[in-house]
Amino acid sequence: MENNNRRKMKWSALAVGAVFALSAQAGEKTWDFETDPFDDFEYIESTQLDYIWGGQGFDDWGAEGNPDGFFSITEATGGTSTIAVLPDIDNGDFVKSFNMKMDLRMGNGTTDRPADGISINFARSSDPMLADVQGGSAVPGNAATGGAAETGTQTGVAVSFDTWAGNSLPDGPDIEGIIVRVDNKTVGRFAMPTRHGAADDITSLQTGPIGGSDAAPDAERGDPTILDWVALEVDVDELGSLNVTYKGNKLVDNFASGFFPSPGQIILMGRTGGANESHHVDNLTLTTQLAESWLVAGLDGTANGFTFSFRDVGNSQVDADSIVILLDGVDVSAELTKSKDGEFTHATYVGDTLFESGSEHTVDVTASGNDGRSTSVTASFTAQSYSMIPADLALEGVDTGTKGFLLFIKQKDGGVGNNTQERLDHLADDSENVADDFQSDDYTWTVDLINFDQDGNPQGEFRDSGNGDSMDVPDDYIPGIPGFTDSTDNITGFIQTVARIPEAGFYTFGFNSDDGFLTTVGNDSASQIRVGEFSGGRGASTTDYTVYFEAAGDYAMQSLWYEGGGGANFEWFTITPNKALLNDTANGGIQTFAALPNVPARVTSATPGNGAAGVSPNNNVVVTIEDAASKVDAGSVSLSLSTGETGTASKSGGVTTVTVDRDGALWSPAQEVTASLNYTAGGSERSVDWTFTVQDYPTLSKGRTDVGSGSDSGFEFRIFQTATSRGNNTADAEAQLAGTWADGEENVADPAGSETSDGPGVLFNVDLINMDQDGNAQGVFRDSGDGSSTDRVDDPIPGIPGLTDSTDAMSAEILAYIEFPSAGYYQMIFNSDDGFRVTETHGAGDAAGMELGVFEGGRGASDTQFGFAVIEAGVYPIRAIWYEGGGGANLEWSTTDGASRWLINDSDSNALKAFRSRSGTPSDVALPSSGGSIASVGLSEGNVVIEYSGTLKSSESVTGPFNAVGGASSPYSVEPTKAAEFYIAE
Structure with a gap:
């Protein structure tokens, strides 16, 4: 099966040599703010329009720019927001790089903690932020985080000066410091944790003290005149190399941001919330470079290859025959496929073997053009993430008599936690099921498609639209809901099917749910591989996940679905090769069968299961095995944990239950535990191991x-x-x-x-x-x-x-x-x-x-x-x-x-x-030492090597949070590709 699953990857221009570039300075403009900028910028929207120009000379602070007038993004007042779009000084020509210099004054809010910050952005011409401003809104609803101006734009390159940590970016937490984001992906975090630092304090975003402090005991809060003006320079070249110089120090030095050139505009924006500070700009100079010769346009990575792209500029084009590429040091030029798509030239490599899921790779590229220019670039990408399904999980002798799915519904009269582990526990426990079992086989229904809503209303992506395409499928009612209590809440569903995979290769699935889900592939709970999950509550939303099947065949697939309160819906479908509900074969959907694997005995429940994360530290481990084609020999069953604990087995009817009763004992935070199960059924011995991770609890x-x-x-x-x-x-x-x-x-x-x-x-x-x-x-x-x-x-x-x-x-x-x-x-x-x-x-x-x-x-x-x-x-x-x-x-x-x-x-x-x-005198409890420590840190062949004991944890911020490094063992070797990474051992 052809791999059509492409993902936009980070491409890092790390080295450039032999470059004979044809470029021109397209434009340069300086704003000294001696006059009102309102008519000079393309757009300005602000909740403080009367205060954006400091040259107006307000009684409380006057025109205290550097000198005279200045541009006020916010004053030190709560709930303020400003968006400013600089004019296109290049008349629509293609800009390949820009440099921005300005004087910045920031700090001394009326609250102890400053907030929230500003962002400097090169937004691509399609960025939705431009619609915000053109629509007259001063609040950036289409910022990376809606309403949070400091998080920057969704497209292009955004440099955020974030002065309040505690908000969320689309892909993780923020920090107090400089955050670099490219096309809505966070690619660098540079902590600056000191608040109210001096003009020469490179650990502080602020440019002076706060009023009433030891450094300014007589100054008033909110008075910007006690702050200094400091120089800020942001530079992005055509290869995405970013430099940020602030307070005379280069804080971000030739950082490979992954940015590639395109048409766009500069946007400045910032805000305050409940906490505040001044954000002032003066003497802003914008310099741009026009593209007059062909350009490197980007790098797309896949699970087994990549595409490197070039872009024509006018009559200047790259010579496709000149392209030479080394992948991880190996010349793959002879295996490249070259193609032309309008103004883009693509060089594509498809390997015979898969990269490890999520692995990092480097390409070295040289090329020349019809204008005599040549270039040499080193770039990196992250391979596509996917789950691997081995061929030995394919089933033989599947009962294909009934198409569709087996859907089990269980409802609780009362609350149940809205996360994956608690819902797996809910399925396995003996609590009363208050769902309506009408027309079911012990609360299990055979259904044709997975496209349900609690009220049968249109929800999710597949709905009764009337347009006749593959997504024009009416929603059905959830079987058994509402239950005997008339409730449509606290539902847990379990879907079992056998999917016929027509050929080996990549398949991207989607699960739309309100609330969470977990999809696995495998013959029973002990061998299932987790391939997709959303743990928690949400409205009807889709999570997509990519699976690689080593061989065509019939594979057992399962999906847990659950809902806590409010709406309830779920859909299961493929996105590639066709967007269609599973078993909707008329629209290209994968064929499925309402059948169970034919095995000697089936592990119907393993809690915690394979790959489970966030496991409660006091969990027991419980496994149930059901007789199938053969009977389990109860005396042969053993269950042991890597922590030394063992289980006891009992059998009732055709069900064997083996339990490790831990009597409330606690595993360590973030501990990885391996379970080993052995049993005999019908003379066939089986041994299976699986691993789960304990939550990192306080x-x-x-x-x-x-x-x-x-x-x-x-x-x-x-x-x-x-x-x-x-x-x-x-x-x-x-x-x-x-x-x-x-x-x-x-x-x-x-x-x-x-x-x-x-x-x-x-x-x-x-x-x-x-x-x-x-x-x-x-x-x-x-x-x-x-x-x-x-x-x-x-x-x-x-x-x-x-x-x-x-x-x-x-x-x-x-x-x-x-x-x-x-x-x-x-x-x-x-x-x-x-x-x-x-x-x-x-x-x-x-x-x-x-x-x-x-x-x-x-x-x-x-x-x-x-x-x-x-x-x-x-x-x-x-x-x-x-x-x-x-x-x-x-x-x-x-x-x-x-x-x-x-x-x-x-x-x-x-x-x-x-x-x-x-009553009594409070005292702190001495926490036990985990015994973990870092023994040494060294360098070997360009990698950092850490020798340690205990559990190794890492964070991109020195203040954490620190999470366990998956699969790490001492000595641990890591390539230093990030701007900063901190490690501890516990």
């Missing part, structure tokens, strides 16, 4: 007092509401709670019935955290009348509605001393509309303790589950914040043992107790 250690030291049962609940809305994120909620949001906008929460507060907002003493803005039934804990642990009446949110009768734009701080009566692993659930964050200690804002659980942003009433260890029983200070932007508002804080859940401080004997005060 351990409480701060401010412990003895069990029994708590007093004054309940929580302190401090609420702050403003008349104007704020960002729906943790940072803005913290600013609101600190009273600094929007320059200290007053609290309008209703104080009736409140206590005396020692902080901004209104303080109430409450017994439980189970609240809704209207006191209506929301979340999991509600007035159901069934007498269960979740049968609890919702309370109104104290202080809400506020003095303006609003139930929006509020944040709450919840403080408690929670008693953990014994050592062990504890799991909490926070159900919220909208976001929350739970931390160790009562520290707030920048002083907040270790994060235990978080959901950032907006959502309807939904669960987030998180866990942590307690190694010494006691009473610990715990803080939560909760916030809501608009619409519904609710919050619940509970614990769970995986089967049941209880509100914290509930009267149920299983509930943890919470207190508003305590």
Whole structure:
């Protein structure tokens, strides 16, 4: 099968030699801002239009540019955003590189912590940000992260000066520092963690002190005149080499960004939120270079090859016969296929063997053109990620009598965690199934297609559109739903089928789901290979995943699907070679059969399963084996773990269950555990191993007092509401709670019935955290009348509605001393509309303790589950914040043992107790040493070699988070391809 699965890869121009380039300086323009730039820029949109030009001479600070006028992206006020598009100084000609110099003044906000930053962008001409500005919006809804100007544009090259860490980029967390993104991919993070540093402090983005500090004790907050102007230069050449010089230091030096030239425009933008600072620009000079000769246009990598591209400029073209390429040092020029597509020339290599999934490769390219120019370029790409399915997993003798799928539906009366592992546990447990089993075979239905919605409404990608294409397929109702409780929530489904793969090669599948899913390939739970997954909650969205089948044949495939609350839908389809639902053969879909593998005995459940990640550290390991063509000899069954623990087996009827009962013992954070299963069925012996990874969980250690030291049962609940809305994120909620949001906008929460507060907002003493803005039934804990642990009446949110009768734009701080009566692993659930964050200690804002659980942003009433260890029983200070932007508002804080859940401080004997005060002297718990350490770091053949003991973890930031390096063993060798990578051993 031809490999048509191509992915845009990072291409890194690392070396250039023998270049005889024909180029011209296309344009140069300087803005000194002595006059108003409003009519000179192509577009300016701002929430502070009256303040964008510093030459207007405001009474509070005057025209304090460098000298005189300047351009103000934001003042030190909350909730400000500006987008400026520089004019095309090249009249539409093709620009291959640019250089931008400016003076920058940044810092001294009215809040202790500066925010949020600016970005300098070369946006391709198709960038959706241009529509934002042309539509009159000053808030960049089409930025890399919607509304966050500092994250930059979605296309081209974006250099972000991010002064507030804690927001999310499309592909991971941000940092305080410089972030480089190319075509919506983060390619470099350069930490600058010092806040309010001096003009020569290269570890700080700010250009001077904050008012009232030791460096400026008499200065006022928000006054930009105490800051210095410093020079900033950003340079991107035609090969994507990026240099950033700031405060006289080259912070980013010839960084291979992967950028390739195209038509586009320069965009400057920035913002503040609840926290703020000044962002000022002066003496901006833009210099561009026109392309007058053919150009390198990019590199696409695949799983077994690549395509290197060149672009014509006018009559200047690369000579295809001159192209010579070395792949990882080996000359593959004779195996290249060259093609011409309009103004592009492509050189394509397809190898006989596959690259390792996600592996890094280097190409050295030389070429010359019809204009006498020659070039030599070294570039790199990351091979396509895929899952490999070996030929020995293909089945023989499949029952092909019934086409389609076997769909099992299980529904729980009550909440169940919205993640993959808990739903696998839900399938395996003996909890009551409240789905309607009408027309089923013990809750299993035979279905033709996987395209379901809880109400039979159009959802996902395949729907009744009426246009007659392969995606014009009506949604069907989910079998068994609504269940006997009339609910359409808390559903877990399991789909089994045999897919007929017509020929070896790559297949890209898609799974559209609300909420999560897991797809595996293999004959039973012990040998299945995970190929695609989304673990968590979401609206109807697609995850695509690529699978390579070594041989044609019939392969057992399974998909877990699950839903927590709200909408519920799922679709299973291929994207390539054809976009069609599985078994929709009329539209090119892969044929499937509603059959199970014909094997002597079948491992129907292995928990945790092969490749499972985020496994709870106190999990037992349970395997069930069902007799099939033969019977399992129960005496032959053994299950052992790499940690030394072993299981016991029992058989009932045709089902053998083997369990490693760990009695609450904890694996180490991020530990990799291997399970080994052996058994005999019908005289055939089987041995199979699989590996799973424990979640990297935290351990409480701060401010412990003895069990029994708590007093004054309940929580302190401090609420702050403003008349104007704020960002729906943790940072803005913290600013609101600190009273600094929007320059200290007053609290309008209703104080009736409140206590005396020692902080901004209104303080109430409450017994439980189970609240809704209207006191209506929301979340999991509600007035159901069934007498269960979740049968609890919702309370109104104290202080809400506020003095303006609003139930929006509020944040709450919840403080408690929670008693953990014994050592062990504890799991909490926070159900919220909208976001929350739970931390160790009562520290707030920048002083907040270790994060235990978080959901950032907006959502309807939904669960987030998180866990942590307690190694010494006691009473610990715990803080939560909760916030809501608009619409519904609710919050619940509970614990769970995986089967049941209880509100914290509930009267149920299983509930943890919470207190508003305590006695005794707090002390920190000494955490046990993991024994891990780094023994040495050296260089060998250009690679960094780390010798260590314990578990090796890495992070792109010195402050973490650190995650285990998959498959690492000592000595560990790594190629230093990233701008920075930090390692620890634990």
